Amino acid sequence: MSIPPTRVLILGGSTEASALARLLAGHARFDALLSLAGRTRAPRPQPLPSRSGGFGGVEGLTRFLGGAGVQLLVDATHPFAAAMSANAVAAARLAGLPLLRLDRPAWTAGEGDRWAIVPDIAAAAAALGTVPRRVLLTVGQKELRPFRDAPQHRYLVRSIEPPDPDSLPPGATCITDAGPFTEAAERALLLRHGVEVIVSKNSGGTASAAKLAAARALELPVVMVARPTLPAAETVPDAGAALRWLLRHGAASSPAAAGSVAWPAPVLPPGTVTRAEAGAASSPGATADCAASPASEAGPLSGAERGA
CATH class of the missing domain: 3.40.50 (Rossmann fold)
Known part of the structure; x- marks a missing residue:
């Protein structure tokens, strides 16, 4: 019997989230959804199924994780999205899910700065x-x-x-x-x-x-x-390291719950236009x-x- 793919929710909003989405698109081991905050009027097209908008705080995110049968959670939000990162830590703990933070390194001042x-x-x-x-x-x-x-x-x-x-x-x-x-x-x-x-x-x-x-x-x-101070979480600096983390943890994850909701089709949120269209x-x-x-x-x- 074949092993079903591991369900992954990526909290997006960064270049690294898009890079991870490209790595997971069509990957046989994963069934991933990219969640966007919905603050950008012209988001880039994404290769994964996506949703747009908030979850309704920690409780709403926890309910979504359970209802969608999410098995692994990746926080790849912008480094200044402190509230969402804090919600991700709390919701992962309540749902009993492994959480990874994908966070590019901060800039540091050098000689002459x-x-x-x-x-x-x-x-x-x-x-x-x-x-x-x-x-x-x-x-x-x-x-x-x-x-x-x-x-x-x-x-x-x-x-x-x-x-x-x-x-x-x-x-x-x-x-x-x-x-x-x-x-x-x-x-x-x-x-x-x-x-x-x-x-x-x-x-x-x-x-x-x-x-x-x-x-x-x-x-x-x-x-x-x-940068704001964020709750402690396991952290990697780039999409390649995040994929390696997912491969390690995916093998140990429990199967997705039967009857888990289907991801939406991989299209842009309603009412949005691509950056190329917005350029006009x-x-x-x-x-x-x-x-x-x-x-x-x-x-x-x-x-x-x-x-x-």
Whole structure:
């Protein structure tokens, strides 16, 4: 009698989650589902069945694990998705399931780096000081609001999708783009816009690390937001190591419960478009004045200040 494939739930939202999904697609040993938070309007197409949206906290995730017959749980969320990672640890414990955290290593400052490490976004905004500066913000579209409290600065905001105008600092300029970036391109961007300081989360990985090399070369300071502290969990740094963990634990897993719900078909969540389709509305790398809600008398950058 053949052994049924091991059911795996991947909590996604990172480059590493997508890499693991590619490794598991069509793998005879696994029947995997990729869960996305649903915050991205144009998610990349995925090779695995996927779902979108939250679970309803620890209790909801625990119920889903049981109802779907999940046997192994992989937390491959973004390094700053602290609430989801904490829920994963708690739910795995309640469900009695092995849990793996797939977490790329954080960046570390090296010789020539001028980093100011801060604990959160509010501290990052405060660390910019009172003297007006030209700032590159690369903290994601959801965490811009604290910078409205520091309207004396001129902000260049880079995010994968256009931010909510109500969250933007006044006079901000927006770039919609996604890595990987090159050091040469990042250096050109910084020089073109006269950037004097970069604000970044310590997301780690290679896709957006070039901005740090460019800052080092130009001797620019970086305000680096430290990663949140997460509950202890077995952790690996990349998709290959995660696959090896799954192969070891899959052999020891109990068979999926009879009558477990079927995974959805491997299609994008309803109402979403692919990044290629979204490109018609927002060209990657395009720079434009953001439609920020006014919060002070500060006006937008002039053409000369933007490097136009």
